Amino acid sequence: MTERTAPETTTAPASTAPATPAAELRVAVLGARGRMGSEAAQAVRRAEGLQLVAELDHEDSLEALVPAGAQVVVDFTVPSVTEHNVRFAVEHGIHAVVGTTGWDEEGLDRTRALLAQHPDVGVLIAPNFSIGAVLAMRFSAQAARFFESVEIVELHHPEKVDAPSGTAARTAALVGEARRAAGMGPSPDATKQDPDGARGAVVDDVHVHSVRLRGLVAHQETLLGGTGEQLTIRHDSFDRISFMSGVVLGVREVVSHPGLTHGLEDYLQLGL
Ligand code: NAP
Numbered sequence: 311m312t313e314r315t316a317p318e319t320t321t322a323p324a325s326t327a328p329a330t331p332a333a334e335l336r337v338a339v340l341g342a343r344g345r346m347g348s349e350a351a352q353a354v355r356r357a358e359g360l361q362l363v364a365e366l367d368h369e370d371s372l373e374a375l376v377p378a379g380a381q382v383v384v385d386f387t388v389p390s391v392t393e394h395n396v397r398f399a400v401e402h403g404i405h406a407v408v409g410t411t412g413w414d415e416e417g418l419d420r421t422r423a424l425l426a427q428h429p430d431v432g433v434l435i436a437p438n439f440s441i442g443a444v445l446a447m448r449f450s451a452q453a454a455r456f457f458e459s460v461e462i463v464e465l466h467h468p469e470k471v472d473a474p475s476g477t478a479a480r481t482a483a484l485v486g487e488a489r490r491a492a493g494m495g496p497s498p499d500a501t502k503q504d505p506d507g508a509r510g511a512v513v514d515d516v517h518v519h520s521v522r523l524r525g526l527v528a529h530q531e532t533l534l535g536g537t538g539e540q541l542t543i544r545h546d547s548f549d550r551i552s553f554m555s556g557v558v559l560g561v562r563e564v565v566s567h568p569g570l571t572h573g574l575e576d577y578l579q580l581g582l
Contacts, residue, residue: 337561338364338380338404340372340395341387345469346409346550350384353554360561372398382561385410389472393417400424400431407560408435409553411476422570432564436574437476439556443530444575446545447477450532451484453541455492457534460485461510465521465529473520477530479513480573485532486514497535 337354341347342365354362364378372395375383382405385395389412399406400421413435421433438444454460462485464478474482489495496515510519528547533540547553556574563577571577 334361343367346386439553454485454488459497459535474518482513482516
């Protein structure tokens, strides 16, 4: 991040800010001018018990989080900076709720190691904050061992910069894990030639196909095929507001879940 001048905050620095009731959780949003960040800022503003104390974007310094007294940051930025943002938050004792996708195992491991040095801090990295999408992921994993074939199709708006989506990659990982646990190999596939990649990406032995289409928001299908039957588990987010109840839940829960939590499902007590 570049060093900048006056940071944009919604309140004055802590020394001049009006007294806040102890129960209110002080929340900052990173990427606040983006599509998701602006929705998240609004959701925090509206949520009972939460106070929005800073909205930072590309031009702003993370240092502004400290005088703003942020206790939790919500990160909806870009894959290239999200880990740096989380590191800054953790090193300053600030919990983080991360929606930015593109995290790999190495990044997650580095964050776990960092959190081991800051045992009171919690970080939630959620590839998808929509409760419906989280359930679709879980149901896909539950169904995986009952069908010989499984493939995933994810469909998003054309401004999305990463593929496959974090949700599709996570679904594939959960499905792959469930199939391996049941002693199953990859889905049958006689393809010998695919010079143009028509069979899609392969994540954890599961083929994942990414569609980018004007008019879409975020959609996913898990296709499960057995002899003579097919089960389709489909989820559609028609509006970014669908992610916000999960974001607010994440903000409320992260303060009492130290360490790294990967996936909102761990906060939902699904018992699956
Ligand atoms: P977006 O509209 O492009 O917003 C990203 C924002 O981050 C932009 O305002 C961008 O500013 C800003 N930014 C870039 N670098 C920054 C930095 N160093 N510090 C602070 N802000 C910075 O993208 P979006 O659609 O909101 O998506 C954001 C992320 O959330 C993506 O990774 C997306 O895949 C993910 N996402 C997650 C979920 C979920 O449920 N977990 C749902 C939807 C999307 P500039 O435009 O000036 O660069």
